[in-house]
Amino acid sequence: MQAIESLVSTLSDWVWGPPMLILLVGTGVYLTILLKGMQFRVLPHALKLIFHKDHGHAGDISHFAALMTALAATVGIGNIVGVATAITLGGPGAVFWMWMTGLVGMATKYSEAVLAVKYREHGEHGMRGGPMYYLAKGCNLPKLGWLFALFTALAAFGIGNMTQANAVSGIFQSVFSIEPWVTGVTLTLLTGLVILGGIKSIGRFTSFLVPFMIVGYVAAALIVLALNASEVPDALYLIFYHAFNPIAAGGGFAGAAVAAAIRYGVARGVFSNESGLGSAPIAAAAARTSDPVKQALVSMTQTFIDTLVVCSMTALVILTATPWTEGVGAAQLTSASFAETLGGGGEILVALATALFAYSTLLGWSYYGEKAVEYLAGARAIRAYRVVFVSVVIIGAMMQLEFVWNFSDLMNGLMAIPNLIALLLLSKIVKQETDRYFGK
Numbered sequence: 001m002q003a004i005e006s007l008v009s010t011l012s013d014w015v016w017g018p019p020m021l022i023l024l025v026g027t028g029v030y031l032t033i034l035l036k037g038m039q040f041r042v043l044p045h046a047l048k049l050i051f052h053k054d055h056g057h058a059g060d061i062s063h064f065a066a067l068m069t070a071l072a073a074t075v076g077i078g079n080i081v082g083v084a085t086a087i088t089l090g091g092p093g094a095v096f097w098m099w100m101t102g103l104v105g106m107a108t109k110y111s112e113a114v115l116a117v118k119y120r121e122h123g124e125h126g127m128r129g130g131p132m133y134y135l136a137k138g139c140n141l142p143k144l145g146w147l148f149a150l151f152t153a154l155a156a157f158g159i160g161n162m163t164q165a166n167a168v169s170g171i172f173q174s175v176f177s178i179e180p181w182v183t184g185v186t187l188t189l190l191t192g193l194v195i196l197g198g199i200k201s202i203g204r205f206t207s208f209l210v211p212f213m214i215v216g217y218v219a220a221a222l223i224v225l226a227l228n229a230s231e232v233p234d235a236l237y238l239i240f241y242h243a244f245n246p247i248a249a250g251g252g253f254a255g256a257a258v259a260a261a262i263r264y265g266v267a268r269g270v271f272s273n274e275s276g277l278g279s280a281p282i283a284a285a286a287a288r289t290s291d292p293v294k295q296a297l298v299s300m301t302q303t304f305i306d307t308l309v310v311c312s313m314t315a316l317v318i319l320t321a322t323p324w325t326e327g328v329g330a331a332q333l334t335s336a337s338f339a340e341t342l343g344g345g346g347e348i349l350v351a352l353a354t355a356l357f358a359y360s361t362l363l364g365w366s367y368y369g370e371k372a373v374e375y376l377a378g379a380r381a382i383r384a385y386r387v388v389f390v391s392v393v394i395i396g397a398m399m400q401l402e403f404v405w406n407f408s409d410l411m412n413g414l415m416a417i418p419n420l421i422a423l424l425l426l427s428k429i430v431k432q433e434t435d436r437y438f439g440k
Contacts, residue, residue: 009406015413021266024276027420028104031111034431039106039300042438046297053288060126063298065203066287070280070299072206073160073364074306075214076357077167078272080350083314084333087324090264091256092235093242095315097265098272102307105275106300111423111430113299116281117292118433124379126199129285130368131278131419132375139425144418145375148278151414152372158408160365161389162396164358169397175351184397187359192390195366199286202367206360213356214310220349221313224341228320235319252327272311273303277412278419282368293437362393 032039039046050064061069086094112131119137120129132152135145169183194205225232238247242261249255274280280302287295314334318324321337328336338346366389373385396404423430 005403005406008403008410012406012410012413015410016267018263020413020416021263021270023420024108024270024416025101025104025266027276027423028101028106028108031107031423031427031430032104034427035107035110035434038434039103039110042297043301043304046301049294049298050301052294060199060286061203061288063287063289063295065207066283066295067298067302068206068210069199069203069286069364069367070283070302071210071214071305071364072202072360073279073283073368074272074274074302074361075210075310076164076272076361077354078268079306079310079357080314080334080354081331082268082272083311084318084324085330086264086268087315087318088330088333089256090261091242091247091253092238092319093244093247093256093258093261094265094268095239095312095319096243097262098269098307098311098315101266101269102273102275102303102311105269105273105307106303108275108423109273109280109303110296110300111427112276112278112281112419113284113296114292114430114433115422115426116285117287117289117295118429120285123374125374125382127286128371128374130282130371131415131422132372133285134426135418135422138429139422141418141422144421148415148418149372149375151411152279152282153369153376155408155411155415156365156369156372157389157392158404159412160369160408161362161392162399162404163408164362164365165393165396166399167358168355171351171354175347180398181394184394187362187397188390188393190359191362191366191393194363195370195390196386198370199367202363203286206363209356209360209363213353213360214305217353217357218309218313220338220342220353221317224317224338224346225313225320227341231320232316235316238319239315251325253325254327269307269311273306275303276420276423277416279365279368279415282371283364285371286367291437293433 050067053062086098115134115138116129119134120127132145132149135148136142165187168187169180172178172183173180194201244258246257247255280299284295284299289295318333318337321340323333323336323340335347335350338350369389370382370385373381
């Protein structure tokens with residue numbers, strides 16, 4: 001077993017090495033150029049479309065519900081621990097490169113959603129779409145579509161289920177002294193109540209939960225920043241200066257080169273917003289819309305909200321506090337930074353945010369896995385999948401999961417490869433759809 005764990009860890013490190021990060025960001029840069037920086041020009045229009053309703057058109061849920069389902073899966077512990085890891089290993093400059101990844105990632109997310117809606121189809125359990133469908137129907141590469149679905153189904157049980165349940169049980173045990181089995185049972189019941197009803201149930205619940213948790217977290221961060229307003233200009237200076245200049249070791253901080261800032265900023269940005277991985281277009285395909293571009297514009301705002309808003313709040317709270325200079329580890333850094341200003345309440349707030357973010361990720365990924373299983377085994381497999389997915393939650397809450405983390409990271413990386421191939425092959429289709437929509 002140890003040999004298998006070592007092999008999976010090595011493969012995960014290789015898949016998520018510099019070539020993958022270059023391919024992910026490079027695809028975003030290429031699509032940004034192809035679409036003439038569309039994400040910067042039409043962002044206000046895209047934000048307005050979030051609340052637009054296309055009544056009477058094909059689809060299962062509204063633009064807003066589709067966005068909230070995708071955000072549920074995306075806004076997770078990466079927005080709290082992932083940002084802290086980027087700063088710990090890459091210094092403040094990593095935040096700048098995380099922003100750059102988010103800005104070009106908006107074009108990637110937009111393109112994924114255009115293709116997801118264009119090539120979706122009706123199924124027994126509502127609309128079905130995503131990379132497996134545009135690989136098979138748009139690229140005529142059904143085997144790659146099958147592989148994408150397989151990697152997604154496996155990742156759903158890992159990164160989308162057990163690791164999230166484990167994160168919640170761990171934080172509740174350390175902060176509130178609640179036994180993992182209690183958290184596991186509670187999470188299992190809460191998950192079952194939502195996902196057994198399918199995408200409409202998930203969409204309704206995430207439409208309530210996700211805005212509440214994001215607005216609550218951002219509001220708390222803004223309160224901290226208002227109390228530390230004099231430190232904000234210095235924090236912004238550190239981000240921009242050290243994006244291009246190394247930061248020396250000092251206090252408890254080990255120092256970081258520019259290469260480290262780029263590497264960890266890009267890596268954490270990609271992990272957080274998932275642009276290019278191919279997960280979010282599965283939710284986009286369920287949207288009730290009259291035009292692929294409409295939902296794509298809405299989907300594009302997911303990366304903006306995740307990286308440019310939520311991750312930025314975490315980063316600024318950390319950099320306006322002192323724990324990051326004192327050698328505090330990434331796992332505790334965000335909590336310690338909030339606590340410096342808000343006291344014990346800051347620690348509790350981060351614990352609750354971590355739990356909500358992880359739970360929402362579990363809900364979003366349950367749908368991704370469901371659609372992948374449907375593609376692999378047909379609609380008859382959906383009910384069994386939902387039961388198994390819910391049952392696995394309690395296992396994740398009570399187990400040590402280092403191997404599952406590495407395996408999930410590997411599956412996530414492998415999802416990206418066929419999806420990026422499809423994006424590059426079908427980029428002209430994305431351009432044509434975009435020109436058609438804005439030419440009307």
